[in-house]
Amino acid sequence: MNSVPELPVLDRVILAHGGGGELMARLIRRHLLGPLRNDALAALTDGAVLPPIDGELVFTTDSYVVTPIEFPGGDIGRLAVAGTVNDLAVMGATPLALSLGLILEEGLPLATLDRIVATIARTAAEAGVHVVTGDTKVIEHRATGGLPASSGSARPAHEGLGVPPLADGQMFINTAGVGRRRPGLRLGVDRVTPGDVVLVNGTLADHGLAVLSVRAGIAFESPLRSDAAPLAGLIGRVLDAGVDVKFMRDATRGGLAGVLCDVSEGAGVTIEVEERRLPVTPTARHAAELLGLDPLTVANEGKCVFVVAHQHADQALRVLRDHPLGREASRIGEVTAAQPPLVELLTPAGGRRVVQRPYGEDLPRIC
């Protein structure tokens, strides 16, 4: 055996954890392989070998930079698994395997890392998928570090929704995913036609508002919790039921508005959304008002927009509501041939408002 220098007991990530040496090997063994254990990952080779896959593959990637890394209803680990699983699912794929790229900031408490890795393992199990390959890098602490979290922000007041001063080290996560595409499925905005119905599987804006409320230090009477959840099971149910889904997309950055504008532009159709049918909790509505945000443009992490054939809309809604992640599913609108193509909100008072894609909301690090 190669002789090993005595290793200190550490409670935080240090730069040497990223050096490719003994300390890194220990970090991986103790803090990653245990909770995530599976045969492919345990081999610790340069990649994972997956058994042959019958049919087309779907391959996707997403990085997660949310701050704070733990928030009501979830953490960056749940987000990273759910987000990539959802990207596979909305492409009509059954998720098979995830990769996990961790960028750890010096100073990250190992106890925090352990909690987040545990969430990753739990969320992956919930989604029926394994983390089969990974990589870990360590970066030096940002120069804002060392400030206690309670010391207040040096940023000007109008940046109150920005990033609070860092105390402990943070982390970024990239997850890529591989899935098997369901055979015979054809999804795309090119299939969307007037008469189609738009559904969503539950309440809007919870993720973004939960994160922003924490950053702004606002507490509400009712809990405001992120909706981050892997939707592969829910989407699988809808497809298994034979619903003619023409297009689906999870409404993350850009919110519901972003997805609907994509559909409207891509298909050259108008989408009429009934405001009274938009599922938004009173707490979320209140939070959005307080923060000056439109719930339609705020990020969700467990919500999917479905455009389905008119004659399948009722069935789709039933299937969604039968699933724990779709209890508050709603039929929110309809595709029309009106020109020019717009996304229009029909207000309860009978008014119409054009819904625009956000320009580039100044809400960094929401996912």
Add this chain to the structure above:
Amino acid sequence: MNSVPELPVLDRVILAHGGGGELMARLIRRHLLGPLRNDALAALTDGAVLPPIDGELVFTTDSYVVTPIEFPGGDIGRLAVAGTVNDLAVMGATPLALSLGLILEEGLPLATLDRIVATIARTAAEAGVHVVTGDTKVIEHRATGGLPASSGSARPAHEGLGVPPLADGQMFINTAGVGRRRPGLRLGVDRVTPGDVVLVNGTLADHGLAVLSVRAGIAFESPLRSDAAPLAGLIGRVLDAGVDVKFMRDATRGGLAGVLCDVSEGAGVTIEVEERRLPVTPTARHAAELLGLDPLTVANEGKCVFVVAHQHADQALRVLRDHPLGREASRIGEVTAAQPPLVELLTPAGGRRVVQRPYGEDLPRIC
């Protein structure tokens, strides 16, 4: 069409580029889709659909946090493509598709982004692989930002090899990769036995020393350039030639020493390395001395360690030297049954030195 606010002309990445709105769509269209163009990526869906793959898959991921992001001989983009291609190749896979996860720091000049994306496209073409799916996030500038690069470091002198003060925004890249495993190949440390021969395809330590020299502000008479290169073609030639490769790994973090210690520990064998056969350029040797580093533990990004059956060693060396990336390939050592298992360096004077895996070298952000 949804009406679009007038967009300002920007020369740098701003937070709103990451917001999922119009500005982000423009960033992706203008700065990413053009240079990387291919059908899968152009669809701009939540993932890429890949045609069915015959046989086993290999799936891998790596994040890249090197600083500076541009250095002699390469940049973070070349590193990100080469590193992931190499991870697939050393697993015996032919690279098929890459994902690209960009984390851009506010303040990154768009001209820099353009150069790096161009390198990504060029290196992917060199490796015969496409970037088929991607994701872009923007994070706020580190608080050290805004300092001109020439203003000197506020860090203590003993951290001279650390990270210089940031001026323009930086970036992190994650690439994941999917490849098709060559059928019938069996690779692994469990196959390594006494008598096997250890080869490397060229000079050692060039990547790490090139990056560190830039950080330390040291110039040398001869150019010191990163060796970052995709090795899939070179490795393919060796396998095509029928060489019985038992194990191969690219010698990145931890350097040659890290790989050899893995083999020694994993196979329970001793590896004797002849120091005079280690290909290290005079410039690299001089740089390592000046920086107080051992070239054996410094990261490479275009070097692969091959353990091959004894009777195939000469053929393997010929095939390697026939390839532009293997001109300076060398047979560096041999596997023996000596116990306890060690990695030993045989010096020209006839001495022996035990080569240890680095503990956790304090050289952050080298790859």
